[in-house]
Amino acid sequence: MxxxxxxxxxxxxxxxxxxxxxxxxxxxxxxxxxxxxxxxxxxxxxxxxxxxxxDKELINLFKMIKYHSPEIERMLEYEFSGRDIFEEYKNYNVEYLTEIHRAIRFLYLIKQSFGGKGDHYGYGTTKKPSQQIFYKGILEELRERLRNTYVENxxxxxxxxxxxxxxxxxxxxxxxxxxxxxxxxxxxxxxxxxxxxxxxxxxxxxxxxxxxxxxxxxxxxxxxxxxxxxxxxxxxxxxxxxxxxxxxxxx
Missing domain, CATH: 3.40.50.150 (Vaccinia Virus protein VP39)
Incomplete structure (x- = not known):
C-alpha cells in the first residue's frame, strides 16, 4: 500500500x-x-x-506529481522546515505562480503545518519536522500510480x-x-x-x-x-x- x-x-x-x-x-x-x-x-x-x-490546489498538486514529479523533488531537495519559509509560501499570490510552484507551495504548507491544514506552522518538542517531501525519489511511486488515472476538478x-x-x-x-x-x-x-x-x-x-x-x-x-x-x-x-x-x- x-x-x-x-x-x-x-x-x-x-x-x-x-x-x-x-x-x-x-x-x-x-x-x-x-x-x-x-x-x-x-x-x-x-x-x-x-x-x-x-480544491484546485489539491488537484494541481496531483497533476504536477503525475507529470512533473522529478522537478518538484529537485526544487524541494535542499529546502528545510522553517517558520519564515512557511509564512512566505503562505502569503504568495498563487495567480503569479507556475503550476509546479503552486504544487510545491501547497505540498510544503500541508506537510509543515499543524494538523495538515496549511494555516499555522507546525512545531513540537517531541517529534522532528516532517521530512518526507525533502527526500528524492519519494514521489516516483506516486507518479507511477497516477500515470493512467483521469484527474478531474x-x-x-x-x-x-x-x-x-x-x-x-x-x-x-x-x-x-x-x-x-x-x-x-x-x-x-x-x-x-x-x-x-x-x-x-x-x-x-x-x-x-x-x-x-x-x-x-x-x-x-x-x-x-x-x-x-x-x-x-x-x-x-x-x-x-x-x-x-x-x-x-x-x-
Missing amino acids: LKPPICRMGGKSRLRKTIIEMIPEHKCYVELFFGAGWVYFGKEKSKVEVINDI LSFEKVIDKYDREYTFLFIDPPYFETTGYKDKFTKEDHLLLRDKLINLKGKFLLTINDHKETREWYKDFNIKEVEVNYSVSKTKKDKQKYKELIITNY
Whole structure:
C-alpha cells in the first residue's frame, strides 16, 4: 500500500483496509472527494480510474506529481522546515505562480503545518519536522500510480453524470455533516443532492459519513455498517476519542 504525500481532514488512513476489503468487482473506479487519496493509493489498480476534488490546489498538486514529479523533488531537495519559509509560501499570490510552484507551495504548507491544514506552522518538542517531501525519489511511486488515472476538478454531480455506468464503482467520502474544519462548504442541500444522485445510480457505491440521526435517515434504504474510528489532531492522548461512522453501500 502506498502512503499519500499529504494528510487531509477526515482522511481514511484508519478505515482504508476495511473499505478496500468491501470494494466489489468493477472496471471503472471513481473517487468523488479525493482528499489525500488513502483508499486510491491503497487499493489495487482498476482498468480505469478517476480522482476528483473541488480544491484546485489539491488537484494541481496531483497533476504536477503525475507529470512533473522529478522537478518538484529537485526544487524541494535542499529546502528545510522553517517558520519564515512557511509564512512566505503562505502569503504568495498563487495567480503569479507556475503550476509546479503552486504544487510545491501547497505540498510544503500541508506537510509543515499543524494538523495538515496549511494555516499555522507546525512545531513540537517531541517529534522532528516532517521530512518526507525533502527526500528524492519519494514521489516516483506516486507518479507511477497516477500515470493512467483521469484527474478531474469538477462538482461531484458532474463527475457522477460523466462516469456512472453499470460497471463503475464510486468511493464517496464527502465532508461530514455539521462538522467544522473543512475548507470548502458542503451544505445540507449538497448532501441531499448527493443522496438523490445515488438513489438513481447505475453502478455501485460505498459512502462514508459521520453517524448522525439525519444521515441515518437519508440512507435508511441502503445497507449501513457501523464502525468506530479514533480521530484527533490533538497532541495529548486524553483528547483522542472514538467516533462513530457509517459505511453505506447499495450492494
